[in-house]
Amino acid sequence: MIKKILILLKIGRALAKSSTLDYFGELYKPNFLIRYSIKIFGFSSFKKKSLDSKSVGQRLVSALKELGPTFIKLGQFLGTRPDIVGKDLAKELQSLQDDLPPFDMEIAKKSISNEIGEEKYKQIENLSKPIAAASIAQVHFATIEGKQYAIKVLRPGIEKKFNEELEALMLFASIVETILPKTKRLKLIEVVHLLKEITAIEMDLRFEGSAGSELKKNTKSDPKFKVPDINWDFTSKRVLTSEKVEGISIKELDKINELKIDKKELAKNIIQNFLRQAVGDGFFHGDMHQGNLFVDSDGNIIPVDFGIMGRLDKDNRKYLAEILYGFIQRDYEKVADVHFIAGLVPLDQSKDAFSQALRSIGEPIFGQSIKNISAGKLLAQLFEITEQFNMATQPQLLLLQKTMVVVEGVARTLDEDANIWEISKPVLEGWLKKEVGPEAKINQAIKTTSQVMDRLPELPSMMDKASKALELLAAGTVASNNEMAKKFQFEKLKIKNQQNKIIIFILLVVISLLVLFN
Structure with a gap:
């Protein structure tokens, strides 16, 4: 909890320094007590500054970059949520670039070797220096068995850092929804949870590999769209190896x-x-x-x-x-x-x-x-x-x-x-x-008929059970005590439901066949 509070203080300080708290104060108009709390929380005077949307956006982008990788991702995500930050600010956040200095080459080599195993690592030749580096991972080119690949490697310790900061953001969202009830419509907690899910997937490169494979499968017949192959033999949770793009x-x-x-x-x-x-x-x-x-x-x-x-x-x-x-x-x-x-x-x-x-x-x-x-x-x-x-x-x-x-x-x-x-x-x-259209209706009718036909073998058994239950009713074998009376009523209801199911099945078959052949 102490770590979460320290991260919250870090967020408040960065936002206060960038003067973006003023912008959100104008957007949601919190009461005096809340504004004063934010002033203390951010260690900054609540001076009235220009609320020009473009300059606010630039300041917020700088603040998020200062806060680090998790907040860069948050900024990019909020760029898709004009309902939370406003149209103009969302547009500014969409320009937030996810690029950071690369980490050391020796760390990258060690990470790849640890993940895929020393024997497989020996098969990797001509591992290049990073050709791209972002908040979560960086990319290298390499040769494996004579074929060119791109190898993506996660930053060391990135999972722990993201989890800690996202937990703090979840607490922050809870606080905001508590003190500003009208923000509940925006589902801020849900937004942070969704961001957590997205980053969890991004930090398991097997998920990214499977996404690429699914996209390739879905688009294999689409004209002029070509998804690179994934080399699963050299892919793990923290390393993704895919076909190098020739283009x-x-x-x-x-x-x-x-x-x-x-x-x-x-x-x-x-x-x-x-x-x-x-x-x-x-x-x-x-x-x-x-x-x-x-x-x-x-x-x-x-x-x-x-x-x-x-x-x-x-x-x-x-x-x-x-x-x-x-x-x-x-x-x-x-x-x-x-x-x-x-x-x-x-x-x-x-x-x-x-x-x-x-x-x-x-x-x-x-x-x-x-x-x-x-x-x-x-x-x-x-x-x-x-x-x-x-x-x-x-x-x-x-x-x-x-x-x-x-x-x-x-x-x-x-x-x-x-x-x-x-x-x-x-x-x-x-x-x-x-x-x-009509084609869809025919297909649905065929599907419905197929489902009904699959259940037809059950009908004799259902009819037999219903018949036996009706014989018991005709015999009048009903106990006088309340417990048995309730049981009898329940059995009658079950019998009625079974009869209804039989009727519904038969009707569905008839209707489906009429749709198909008329």
């Missing part, structure tokens, strides 16, 4: 031009492949910035770094596809219906007022030039009205929205006139037709 960074436009790669086609493929992942598979790369995307001479997009991945269940995928497609069609009533049916907007809210709010988002966007139309920004504006209509925060959709903004930004660097909506439309249409 150029997607930000090197001159080299892309030299290879005569069609940049318009490349921009289209980036957006469509991202949507196939998010809407089609429900599993998407959550950090698709330029540094994590490469392109080969054939125009294939090659992603790296699978530490941050997003996952959407089928309901969320349907919600996402239908609202985006609804906006494309400018059918705001339909989009409003989706929100109410999905339970994202409470039933006591006005559907007409919500539809009008959606129109206020959509119409100005479609009235702009093509280069200013953004699905990611539209989603950001959509999530901004959450408080007005008492919608619960959806962290998984916020990660998707942030990634979509990044993906669109990458696409626009390749083709500034890319029409995001026209590019997105065929992917969304195709998925909705498959999942909601």
Whole structure:
């Protein structure tokens, strides 16, 4: 507990020095007692300083860098949560770079050897100096059995440091929710818990390897998208070995031009492949910035770094596809219906007022030039009205929205006139037709019939039990005491349920067959 308190004091001091406590004070307007406590907690006078959003963002970025790796991750995560820190500050935090000085080469060698074993380590040749270093790990190139690989190694002691600081952040979130009840809607404790889950996955490189493998499996038939192989023989909890990317960074436009790669086609493929992942598979790369995307001479997009991945269940995928497609069609009533049916907007809210709010988002966007139309920004504006209509925060959709903004930004660097909506439309249409259209209904009927047919062998046994129970009832063998009477009532209820199950099974078979053959 003492360590947690010391970390909290460290956080308060850094935020006070950067003057960002003033910003949050203005945003949430705590009472005098709380403001005075923050003043003491931060060891700083609560002087009124400029609350210009850009300068506040820069100061907060500096404070988080000073606090270290855990807080850099926190800042990046808060960059996806404009509902907590405000739109402008969230935008500033999205620029927070996760780069730190590399750790010593000898420590890296020792770590690799300890993790994969000395015999395997001897097979590694030409281990390079770090070619990239971030808050959690650094990357080296090497040769194994004549093939080029990238080897990612965790920083020493990083797991313990993250766990201690995240526990302190959890305490901090609890304190904030206690003293500022209106922040409970923001689910700060849940946010820190989610951040803890994400970093726990990032600090077990086997999870990152499996994420890369899953993405490769999901996208193996997707055009122009190529995920590197994982070498599991040289991968462990603290070391990840993957196929070295043979390509150029997607930000090197001159080299892309030299290879005569069609940049318009490349921009289209980036957006469509991202949507196939998010809407089609429900599993998407959550950090698709330029540094994590490469392109080969054939125009294939090659992603790296699978530490941050997003996952959407089928309901969320349907919600996402239908609202985006609804906006494309400018059918705001339909989009409003989706929100109410999905339970994202409470039933006591006005559907007409919500539809009008959606129109206020959509119409100005479609009235702009093509280069200013953004699905990611539209989603950001959509999530901004959450408080007005008492919608619960959806962290998984916020990660998707942030990634979509990044993906669109990458696409626009390749083709500034890319029409995001026209590019997105065929992917969304195709998925909705498959999942909601007539084909989906037939598939569901087939699945239902199959499930019913699987249970048919049980029907004779169920009928026999029901028949015996009815014989007992006909014989009138009912005890007079209360306990036996209750048991009899319970048995009658069981018999009735069994009879109902039989009827339901038969009806399902009949209905399913009618759907299939009519």
